Amino acid sequence: MDGAVDVDVAVERGERATPTGELLRAVWMAYDLDGQPPLGDVSGTPEELGIRDLGGSSNLNLLAGRAGRPVVVRVYLPWVDSVRLTDLQRIRGLLREAGVPTPRLLPTANGRPWTSLGGRLVEVEEYVEHDAEMDTWTHLNAGMPTLGRIHSVLDGVDAAPVTRYPGFANAVEAADARAVAARGIARIRSWDDISADVARMCEEAEEIAEFVVTAEAAAPPTHRQLVHGDFWDNNVLFRSGRVAAVLDLDFLGHRPRVDDLALTLFFTDQTILPVEVDQIPLLRGLVDHYDRGLDHPLTPEERAAVPAALARQQLWGFGHVSKLDEKRAKSLVDVMVGEVRRTLRIARDLPGWRAALARRTS
Structure with missing residues (x-):
């Protein structure tokens, strides 16, 4: 770390x-x-x-x-x-x-x-007046260059250890992914009343962790810097189609910039894209919009790291499961069942995703 x-x-x-x-x-x-x-x-x-x-x-x-x-x-x-x-x-x-x-x-x-x-x-x-948040496809496309701009501004900026490594974040480090997933899965399996769907989810999460750990051991994420930490939804406000305010640095920390990008891609995939849609070209478009906001574009190695970082973002939820009280942990697990199955499709096809994201479209 x-x-x-x-x-x-x-x-x-x-x-x-x-x-x-x-x-x-x-x-x-x-x-x-x-x-x-x-x-x-x-x-x-x-x-x-x-x-x-x-x-x-x-x-x-x-x-x-x-x-x-x-x-x-x-x-x-x-x-x-x-x-x-x-x-x-x-x-x-x-x-x-x-x-x-x-x-x-x-x-x-x-x-x-x-x-x-x-x-x-x-x-x-x-207080910033606004008429929309970054929770539609139109606003995502319009907002992603701002995330690139944020990363360019923060590149090289230093901060105290408690700022670089916050006690709480909605991300998991590549080096910690397997252990974080294992803690959450162990807690879920300790409950007496888990359903067949939840039991299968635990197995699928272990499979995701293995795919991610193997991929990132061969090509660890690079370009660590301070990043926003939660560039999504009501943290990005719009007025008349333009970004009016970026809010909420609660999860700001020092991570690979592709991890911060992957968080936005993850929540987009889980909450906006229909189940039957081909995810790759749409999410690749968001990566390209982000890239256009950077002073120094993503390297080929960083583009290749995006799919594994996207799949790893799913494992963050298991870290929360291990810390929440039982009622809230079980509520989170109910949400995660469908998410994990969708993310597993990405983890099983990391080579295909890497090839699709290899270069920016014109």
Whole structure:
């Protein structure tokens, strides 16, 4: 793992923050926000407290106002410390200066870049008006050059170890793929009530891991750098057909850039492409759009590494299965049954995929 420490065994992720009257009053005071937060020691969902929750699986993101303009209040998970947040804010600034649309951060009332409340860091940024997210084929094609631009800007940028190797990410390193899959599979098999479909999924996941490990042992992914970590869906906002904002560097880390590309390809394949469609030409088009945004195009070796990285992305889910409570782990497994079967088709035909992605189409 390029000298990385295994952070995720030493850090507790924690739960998404729950809005309370105390928390909201402290945020309103620290940032001099418009209006009044709920009074008293109340707690509940943002909707129950009359505040709009903007979503997010990790951080609490609330819509508020400051000086008559909409802003986003972000309350981080407990594991995000001041070192990592300093890096994330610096990196967002670099991206913004390089022309990548990134929301402008707003200081506290006394000029600080964030505040700390109840063991969590809190920041506020401008709210970006938008009319679409990157969850359609049209917007994927339009958004992929921006991912290439992000990678070009971040190439060579350094950061602290906790930023380079975050405790939590939705990716798995090539060197860890077999072990991560094995831990999740072992937990699933320890349950008494798994179905035949789930049992078969475990076997299929082991097959994927073997294909991926063999391929990447022969040709490991290269060009490691800081990458976005979750370039997908509501992390990429559009207005009038153009990228309006790139959000959410929660999973930013130091990985091969093809791993970051593969994450977007994986979720595209699993959620947008019909089951019966020929995946290769469509996903190759996204790779080509991404490539056009790079200052230094993908090398032939990197293009050859994309299919195995795409198949490896599936194994990330087994890492989460090994860490979640049983109820949430079983819910995730229910989703993964179909995903694994689809990914296995890719893993079984890595040579064909490598040949198809070997060069950019005109």
